[in-house]
Amino acid sequence: MAMTSSSSEEGTTKEKKKQGLGWIEWLRGWFYVVYEMLFQRIMASHLQNPMPLPPINDLTCIVTGSTSGIGLEIARQLAQSGAHVIMAVRNLERAHELIQKWQNEWSGMGLPLNIEAMELNLLSLDSVVRFAEAYNARSGPLHVLINNAGIFSIGEPQRFSKDGYEEHLQVNHLAPALLSTLLLPSLLRGSPSRIVNVNSILHQIGFVDTEDMNVTSGKRKYSSLVGYSSSKLAQIMFNSVLHKRLPVESGISVLCVSPGVVQTNVARDLPKIVQTAYHLIPYFIFDVQEGSRSTLFAATDPQVPEYCEMLKTDDWPVGPFLSQDCRPANPSEESHHIQTQYEVWEKTLEMIGLPSDAVERLLEGEEVKCRYGVRQE
Numbered sequence: 001m002a003m004t005s006s007s008s009e010e011g012t013t014k015e016k017k018k019q020g021l022g023w024i025e026w027l028r029g030w031f032y033v034v035y036e037m038l039f040q041r042i043m044a045s046h047l048q049n050p051m052p053l054p055p056i057n058d059l060t061c062i063v064t065g066s067t068s069g070i071g072l073e074i075a076r077q078l079a080q081s082g083a084h085v086i087m088a089v090r091n092l093e094r095a096h097e098l099i100q101k102w103q104n105e106w107s108g109m110g111l112p113l114n115i116e117a118m119e120l121n122l123l124s125l126d127s128v129v130r131f132a133e134a135y136n137a138r139s140g141p142l143h144v145l146i147n148n149a150g151i152f153s154i155g156e157p158q159r160f161s162k163d164g165y166e167e168h169l170q171v172n173h174l175a176p177a178l179l180s181t182l183l184l185p186s187l188l189r190g191s192p193s194r195i196v197n198v199n200s201i202l203h204q205i206g207f208v209d210t211e212d213m214n215v216t217s218g219k220r221k222y223s224s225l226v227g228y229s230s231s232k233l234a235q236i237m238f239n240s241v242l243h244k245r246l247p248v249e250s251g252i253s254v255l256c257v258s259p260g261v262v263q264t265n266v267a268r269d270l271p272k273i274v275q276t277a278y279h280l281i282p283y284f285i286f287d288v289q290e291g292s293r294s295t296l297f298a299a300t301d302p303q304v305p306e307y308c309e310m311l312k313t314d315d316w317p318v319g320p321f322l323s324q325d326c327r328p329a330n331p332s333e334e335s336h337h338i339q340t341q342y343e344v345w346e347k348t349l350e351m352i353g354l355p356s357d358a359v360e361r362l363l364e365g366e367e368v369k370c371r372y373g374v375r376q377e
């Protein structure tokens with residue numbers, strides 16, 4: 001794999017393993033977080049709300065976590081603009097209620113919406129494999145996979161999935177990584193196609209220790225902020241390698257986006273007083289329609305694949321990232337470490353039970369066994 005000489009030197013000459021962000025990096029990270037919160041509305045003032053979408057009648061899109069917040073809005077807008085939408089959700093009943101409501105609201109305005117729901121629980125890697133197998137078995141194309149579902153369990157104690165992984169890491173990074181990889185055959189059938197990962201500005205204060213992905217060694221004190229920000233940084237690093245590994249000819253673009261600071265259920269676990277303050281500063285905080293724009297842009301704008309290809313051919317060290325104002329942005333300096341990106345890549349594949357050459361084999365049309373799911377041996 002090609003990489004810039006300066007970047008590879010940077011990677012290979014890293015002598016002492018870094019244990020965390022330095023205080024200057026940490027302060028800079030917080031500066032970006034506060035800046036986004038205070039100025040996102042000004043930065044995004046050139047965008048219309050709702051954002052007009054190009055013709056998407058031919059697109060099939062999977063949206064994870066579409067029963068609430070940003071994902072719900074994305075699924076609704078994609079379906080109302082003509083796409084075939086698959087809501088990948090853990091609460092099927094809620095998804096069917098939403099579909100019924102949207103169909104009723106839409107009746108008389110054109111053909112019925114082309115929208116359906118399939119079960120996916122990201123806290124179970126078995127569930128991810130079952131979902132991918134069921135979708136791939138349709139032998140149809142997939143044009144857009146939106147990894148939107150996420151958790152931020154503010155103030156909650158550290159919790160682990162039944163697979164043994166810290167919950168933020170599993171829901172925000174590991175499970176979407178498994179889903180993206182296993183759906184490559186369908187994305188290849190839908191090529192040109194895209195994987196859009198809903199990330200966060202909070203990755204700027206994240207740090208990934210590949211020897212302590214679960215934050216259990218005691219080297220770092222766990223907090224939900226550590227779990228969340230590290231999972232979002234791990235997602236950028238993993239997808240940077242995926243972006244490099246997917247040849248241009250595959251026609252599959254991979255990118256991460258920041259939705260901005262958005263008023264959703266993501267704050268449901270905050271103390272009541274903080275939730276009240278959150279509701280009192282609506283000027284700064286996006287509503288879900290505003291917060292869905294960068295993801296919808298990444299999923300549908302015709303210039304996005306060109307931008308992704310340009311970064312690939314320029315050997316830019318990190319994968320494509322779009323800011324909440326739909327402009328290309330530079331993710332944190334930490335995400336640029338090529339050696340750590342590859343460590344995150346290998347560690348992630350090991351944790352999700354896939355061989356290190358899974359991507360290449362899936363692109364060749366070979367079957368790849370995953371340690372999880374119904375087809376395990």
Ligand SMILES: NC(=O)c1ccc[n+]([C@@H]2O[C@H](COP(=O)([O-])OP(=O)(O)OC[C@H]3O[C@@H](n4cnc5c(N)ncnc54)[C@H](OP(=O)(O)O)[C@@H]3O)[C@@H](O)[C@H]2O)c1
Pocket residue numbers: 064065066067068069070071088089090091120121122123124147148149150151152171198199200201258259260261262263264265266267
């Ligand atoms: N809101 C913000 O300010 C903000 C800022 C930056 C990034 N983000 C990111 O934006 C994305 C969407 O978040 P949101 O703000 O819209 O939050 P939200 O309203 O809490 O929605 C999260 C969605 O994820 C789903 N989900 C959670 N755990 C799941 C699991 N184990 N399996 C399947 N689905 C699961 C939820 O399903 P249920 O309805 O079943 O709970 C829900 O539909 C997340 O990735 C988040 O990190 C949000």
